[in-house]
Amino acid sequence: MITAFLFRSLDGKVLAGVAILIALAILVPVLSLATGPDSALHMPTYLVALFGKYLTYAMLALALDLVWGFCGILSLGHGAFFALGGYAMGMYLMRQIGPRGTYGDPILPDFMVFLNWKELPWFWHGFDMFWFAALMVLVAPGLLAFVFGWFAFRSRVNGVYLSIITQAMTYALLLAFFRNDMGFGGNNGLTDFKDILGFNIQADGTRAALFSLSALFLAGSLLLVSGIVRSKYGKVLVGIRDAESRTRFLGYRVENMKLFAFVVSAMMAGVAGALYVPQVGIINPGEFSPANSIEVVIWTAVGGRATLIGPIIGAVLVNGGKTVFTGLFPDAWLFALGGLFVAVTLFLPKGIVGTVAQFVTRRRQNKAAAKADTINGNPQAAE
Amino acid sequence: MADKTTNSLLYLSGVSVSFDGFRALNSLSFVVEPGELRAIIGPNGAGKTTMMDIITGKTRPDSGDVFFDGGKIDLTKKDEAEIAQLGIGRKFQKPTVFESHTVWDNLELALNKPRGVFSTLFYRLTPKDRERIDNILETVRLTARKDDLAANLSHGQKQWLEIGMLLAQEPKLLLVDEPVAGMTDAETAETAILLREIAKTRSVVVVEHDMGFIRDLGVKVTCLAEGSVLAEGSIDFVSSDPKVIENYLGR
Numbered sequence: 355m356i357t358a359f360l361f362r363s364l365d366g367k368v369l370a371g372v373a374i375l376i377a378l379a380i381l382v383p384v385l386s387l388a389t390g391p392d393s394a395l396h397m398p399t400y401l402v403a404l405f406g407k408y409l410t411y412a413m414l415a416l417a418l419d420l421v422w423g424f425c426g427i428l429s430l431g432h433g434a435f436f437a438l439g440g441y442a443m444g445m446y447l448m449r450q451i452g453p454r455g456t457y458g459d460p461i462l463p464d465f466m467v468f469l470n471w472k473e474l475p476w477f478w479h480g481f482d483m484f485w486f487a488a489l490m491v492l493v494a495p496g497l498l499a500f501v502f503g504w505f506a507f508r509s510r511v512n513g514v515y516l517s518i519i520t521q522a523m524t525y526a527l528l529l530a531f532f533r534n535d536m537g538f539g540g541n542n543g544l545t546d547f548k549d550i551l552g553f554n555i556q557a558d559g560t561r562a563a564l565f566s567l568s569a570l571f572l573a574g575s576l577l578l579v580s581g582i583v584r585s586k587y588g589k590v591l592v593g594i595r596d597a598e599s600r601t602r603f604l605g606y607r608v609e610n611m612k613l614f615a616f617v618v619s620a621m622m623a624g625v626a627g628a629l630y631v632p633q634v635g636i637i638n639p640g641e642f643s644p645a646n647s648i649e650v651v652i653w654t655a656v657g658g659r660a661t662l663i664g665p666i667i668g669a670v671l672v673n674g675g676k677t678v679f680t681g682l683f684p685d686a687w688l689f690a691l692g693g694l695f696v697a698v699t700l701f702l703p704k705g706i707v708g709t710v711a712q713f714v715t716r717r718r719q720n721k722a723a724a725k726a727d728t729i730n731g732n733p734q735a736a737e
Numbered sequence: 738m739a740d741k742t743t744n745s746l747l748y749l750s751g752v753s754v755s756f757d758g759f760r761a762l763n764s765l766s767f768v769v770e771p772g773e774l775r776a777i778i779g780p781n782g783a784g785k786t787t788m789m790d791i792i793t794g795k796t797r798p799d800s801g802d803v804f805f806d807g808g809k810i811d812l813t814k815k816d817e818a819e820i821a822q823l824g825i826g827r828k829f830q831k832p833t834v835f836e837s838h839t840v841w842d843n844l845e846l847a848l849n850k851p852r853g854v855f856s857t858l859f860y861r862l863t864p865k866d867r868e869r870i871d872n873i874l875e876t877v878r879l880t881a882r883k884d885d886l887a888a889n890l891s892h893g894q895k896q897w898l899e900i901g902m903l904l905a906q907e908p909k910l911l912l913v914d915e916p917v918a919g920m921t922d923a924e925t926a927e928t929a930i931l932l933r934e935i936a937k938t939r940s941v942v943v944v945e946h947d948m949g950f951i952r953d954l955g956v957k958v959t960c961l962a963e964g965s966v967l968a969e970g971s972i973d974f975v976s977s978d979p980k981v982i983e984n985y986l987g988r
Binding site: 358359582585586587589590592593596597599600601602603604605606607608610611614 | 793795817818819821822826827829833834835836837838842845846847852853854857858859860861902906
């Protein structure tokens, strides 16, 4: 059953994507670690971390694409699931600091000592164990998505109204996490991490390993999403996107179908967030900001929604552009981003990948038609 | 409950529903026997589409009874998905198919199979399902176009695809809303043959404005006006009824 599911997920493009990601997972650590700093092929650690960050963004965009591109649920709050996964990982990393913090408390993280707290809040228990934190990376975003989706999809909230309440959801979480008494470090968030699973988080080797893990998890997500959208369930999702009432009158429970995709997508976003935090070294409430979630939508639109490779390419290109652009003209980036979104919506409504795919199919069809014509000796293309 | 309930496939009694003060259905009573093909006519706003909305669970009646399958199932307590699974299929007025899926995929999705998340996630097409889809393709005359996107079909072909999807659902009762709207005369005649063929194995209710088409079907006709039944009987009987002429045909 599972093998059939995975087998179906493989096609040329997905296979190529997975192969490239696996190659990156091997190649980048080699270029970073095995070559000396003087070698022309050497990859500095800051670049490894930067590209690792892009890959986690790509995973977030892919997660959004599953619900937006394939099911028409335009979530403007996917940053919230990413941030929750990030916080779960951040809490583990905080607990790993132990007595090495500024205040030297063996249990309490620095910000709690600073706030004069005497005891660890109940929800911080267990995060000293990696397996528990890893579980929470899936459970926290998954649970939020389940509860949110349960109510929203059951009440048949659709279209722009759904988008608005997802935006409100992430904004509410932003405000909540800003408060010191929530117990997540308030404004400053969680930072000053020391090590992960016993490895120094700043070390070149750890950075390289985190990059490889990001690439492998992205490859895994690609296979998973591909398997989902190619199954009959995936076809139902597209059916819901295009003609929701028809799907319902065929006897499908639209709310359950949407809910499953939404929860899977939120968990994927959570894993992306958990991989992101150790690579950037900080998680703060800013990650919940509505603008972040909207950026994810732009990456996906630029790359091509309802394609599998599109969101990955979009996330890497736009963020690469952002890194270069903010270095050159720091103030102009938001204008450039806005302009990009308008341009893509107007001129490339299917995104980069969607447009290329359309071009290739059209050429292939023309060629096939031309061939058929020469065989039939018929110069007029028959429709 | 009366005999009528237990022998009927679909039983509506005293159904009323209002929208913002407008009485769309006014104590409507209507019975469909198992295996019956029934045509419904009536002027715009007579409540034809609202009646279908009530039967398929899209709208809840303010009052009245709606029973299915010999009075065993109260449809007013079910939602759209449950009603569809019970065996009531519905074709919309405007052809509604999955445009970005192929004709084949459209039928595969409609096929009467478990509808849950996990059963669809791990579903694999069996040879029997293939055969079934092939048969339906033949019935609705779309075999040659099975790999084309539904978006590229002509209007009439979309109507047929939607009828094919209903067949794939294997319903006991088919509700068909204006199947020949926008069709050519030849397509209309073909559709009449198709519907008569379908009605051999299940009950069909057709809403239509096209009197020539209704005559082609040659079945019992119900005329609705202002939310209730005006006349019922053969096409000749109904079309000679003075009330029908005044309310509908004469206009």
